[in-house]
Amino acid sequence: MINVTLIGTGGMLPLPNRFLSSCLIEYNGKSILIDCGESTQVSLSKGKFSINKIETILITHFHADHVTGLPGLLLSIGNTGRTQPIHIIVPRGAGEIVNSLLVVCGYLPYEVRIFEIRENKPVQFKEIGLNITSIPLIHHINCLGYSFELFLKPHFLPEKAKQLNIPVHLWKFLHNGENVEFENNIITPEMVLGNKREPIKISYVTDTRPNEYINEIIRDSDLFICEGMYGNDEQYEDAVKKKHMLFSEAACIAKDSNVKELWLTHYSPSLKNPEEYIGIARNIFQNTVAGYDLMSKKIIKSE
Amino acid sequence: MINVTLIGTGGMLPLPNRFLSSCLIEYNGKSILIDCGESTQVSLSKGKFSINKIETILITHFHADHVTGLPGLLLSIGNTGRTQPIHIIVPRGAGEIVNSLLVVCGYLPYEVRIFEIRENKPVQFKEIGLNITSIPLIHHINCLGYSFELFLKPHFLPEKAKQLNIPVHLWKFLHNGENVEFENNIITPEMVLGNKREPIKISYVTDTRPNEYINEIIRDSDLFICEGMYGNDEQYEDAVKKKHMLFSEAACIAKDSNVKELWLTHYSPSLKNPEEYIGIARNIFQNTVAGYDLMSKKIIKSE
Numbered sequence: 001m002i003n004v005t006l007i008g009t010g011g012m013l014p015l016p017n018r019f020l021s022s023c024l025i026e027y028n029g030k031s032i033l034i035d036c037g038e039s040t041q042v043s044l045s046k047g048k049f050s051i052n053k054i055e056t057i058l059i060t061h062f063h064a065d066h067v068t069g070l071p072g073l074l075l076s077i078g079n080t081g082r083t084q085p086i087h088i089i090v091p092r093g094a095g096e097i098v099n100s101l102l103v104v105c106g107y108l109p110y111e112v113r114i115f116e117i118r119e120n121k122p123v124q125f126k127e128i129g130l131n132i133t134s135i136p137l138i139h140h141i142n143c144l145g146y147s148f149e150l151f152l153k154p155h156f157l158p159e160k161a162k163q164l165n166i167p168v169h170l171w172k173f174l175h176n177g178e179n180v181e182f183e184n185n186i187i188t189p190e191m192v193l194g195n196k197r198e199p200i201k202i203s204y205v206t207d208t209r210p211n212e213y214i215n216e217i218i219r220d221s222d223l224f225i226c227e228g229m230y231g232n233d234e235q236y237e238d239a240v241k242k243k244h245m246l247f248s249e250a251a252c253i254a255k256d257s258n259v260k261e262l263w264l265t266h267y268s269p270s271l272k273n274p275e276e277y278i279g280i281a282r283n284i285f286q287n288t289v290a291g292y293d294l295m296s297k298k299i300i301k302s303e
Numbered sequence: 304m305i306n307v308t309l310i311g312t313g314g315m316l317p318l319p320n321r322f323l324s325s326c327l328i329e330y331n332g333k334s335i336l337i338d339c340g341e342s343t344q345v346s347l348s349k350g351k352f353s354i355n356k357i358e359t360i361l362i363t364h365f366h367a368d369h370v371t372g373l374p375g376l377l378l379s380i381g382n383t384g385r386t387q388p389i390h391i392i393v394p395r396g397a398g399e400i401v402n403s404l405l406v407v408c409g410y411l412p413y414e415v416r417i418f419e420i421r422e423n424k425p426v427q428f429k430e431i432g433l434n435i436t437s438i439p440l441i442h443h444i445n446c447l448g449y450s451f452e453l454f455l456k457p458h459f460l461p462e463k464a465k466q467l468n469i470p471v472h473l474w475k476f477l478h479n480g481e482n483v484e485f486e487n488n489i490i491t492p493e494m495v496l497g498n499k500r501e502p503i504k505i506s507y508v509t510d511t512r513p514n515e516y517i518n519e520i521i522r523d524s525d526l527f528i529c530e531g532m533y534g535n536d537e538q539y540e541d542a543v544k545k546k547h548m549l550f551s552e553a554a555c556i557a558k559d560s561n562v563k564e565l566w567l568t569h570y571s572p573s574l575k576n577p578e579e580y581i582g583i584a585r586n587i588f589q590n591t592v593a594g595y596d597l598m599s600k601k602i603i604k605s606e
Contacts, residue, residue, distance in 0.1 A: 013344070013375075013379055014342070014344065014348075015345075015348065016348055016349045019345075037375075038341050038342060038345075038371070038372060038375040039317070039342040039345055041316075041317065041341070042317045042318075042319060042322075042341075042345075045317075045318065045319055063407065063409070064374040064375050064378050064407040064409075065375065065378075067407055068371055068372070068374050068375050068404075068407060069341060069371070071367040071371050072316075072317070072340075072341040072367055072368065072371050075315075075367050076316055079315070079316070097406055097407060100403040100404070100407075101371075101403070101404065103400055103403045104367040104371060104400060104403075104404065105367055106366070141409075
């Protein structure tokens with residue numbers, strides 16, 4: 001199970017009721033935060049999230065609206081008594097910028113480990129318990145989207161284990177993929193496990209024009225969170241100039257990539273009521289939702 | 304007239320209903336902002352203040368809770384179309400830190416002029432239409448308070464001008480302190496102006512232990528805004544260790560300095576309800592008010 005929450009849904013400027021775009025992904029008792037603009041910690045606090053569980057912060061790019069909340073959040077995490085390291089993953093060239101921002105932090109009681117994704121092609125990394133793939137984007141500066149896959153163990157089938165008379169205390173090893181020896185027989189996991197399961201897949205893309213990498217990497221996502229900077233198709237020229245997307249462009253990507261659900265986020269401050277334009281997106285991709293701050297969903301696969 | 308507003312009243316951490324400590328001083332159509340922690344621009348927006356009028360930002364010190372809102376605010380001011388320079392006044396050694404923070408700003412359509420107050424003694428500067436005196440404070444890093452004096456022109460006395468038959472179109476020059484020539488006589492301002500008036504004086508002190516400079520410089524302020532990190536006198540050891548002040552210490556300074564009114568601000572996140580301890584301060588200095596976000600007052604001297 002993954003729990004996904006939009007911590008903020010604003011682009012460029014925080015509004016009194018719309019914090020800057022940021023997303024929290026909770027899985028296996030840990031959290032990943034995507035982007036950390038000004039006031040992210042305020043919204044996390046409003047949502048009563050435990051900031052101490054954040055192990056990794058993924059930064060899409062180093063425009064101020066995506067990163068200036070970092071020093072404050074890291075200090076607040078320090079105040080929780082954390083001593084375990086925090087990983088910050090950033091696009092190429094942005095490591096120095098993190099260090100510039102953190103100059104106001106003074107002492108932090110844990111290590112901050114910064115990883116730059118230097119390649120301008122998708123990169124996979126699995127160090128933090130789920131598979132993350134970076135998505136090269138097209139913005140004014142180096143910018144990345146991220147796609148997450150949480151691999152799910154096949155279901156354990158107790159009736160098969162009982163048929164083989166395997167004692168219950170050995171079941172967990174088999175479920176974890178280990179062979180066990182029982183009454184001089186080697187029992188292998190596939191003897192008691194169900195079929196391979198599809199991972200839970202979530203993709204997050206903001207601050208870009210459409211590009212072919214996006215459609216390829218996010219394919220078949222259970223949830224695709226995408227910027228919808230402008231609702232009205234008449235703002236196409238603005239979108240091209242500012243390297244952002246229309247609702248309709250996000251919906252086209254969702255449709256072409258066969259995702260299950262699309263959430264729009266990262267609205268222009270001029271877009272006061274995203275619901276007004278949601279029909280434009282739904283005409284292209286029916287299962288589109290206009291995201292709002294602290295909108296949350298548990299994504300579960302039972303099959 | 305000066306309008307003073309507490310933009311935030313929190314120390315260390317923003318809380319969902321308490322932004323980080325910051326103060327806006329409006330006078331003669333301009334504004335001065337003191338400190339700019341994370342979410343300052345959100346609170347300014349909630350209060351419907353025109354950020355484009357901010358000409359000067361005074362920074363008390365470079366702990367994150369006082370400055371990480373700077374890049375976002377400067378960008379938002381840029382989005383209003385401003386082209387006039389903004390002045391940022393900072394304590395010794397902090398100019399480089401401003402530049403570090405602004406690395407995420409990219410292009411700003413106006414000049415940012417940074418002035419470091421290098422002396423460890425009070426410094427006066429008058430460039431921005433009112434007299435500001437820095438107050439050296441005692442904190443973990445270089446830290447300054449600020450005292451503001453808005454000088455008021457003597458009242459113009461129309462009855463005296465009429466006695467002298469001075470035409471109305473010459474009155475404004477006399478009120479501005481200029482001599483005028485009328486019917487071969489030199490008319491001097493003092494012939495038509497009232498008595499010299501006391502300036503409006505406001506003083507702002509956060510993040511310090513008490514010290515002798517404070518009492519000396521803030522003397523006779525119309526309003527003294529002071530940190531009250533802890534309400535309970537039993538937290539004296541915390542206050543000393545963390546170089547902050549108790550409500551009672553702020554009240555003692557207010558009393559000793561003969562100010563007219565004391566506002567408490569910069570509360571510890573652990574101090575959920577400052578009103579609970581306000582009696583401790585009022586026992587020492589009666590005219591104490593527990594500040595809250597967007598508390599505002601017009602300070603007018605009619606005499």
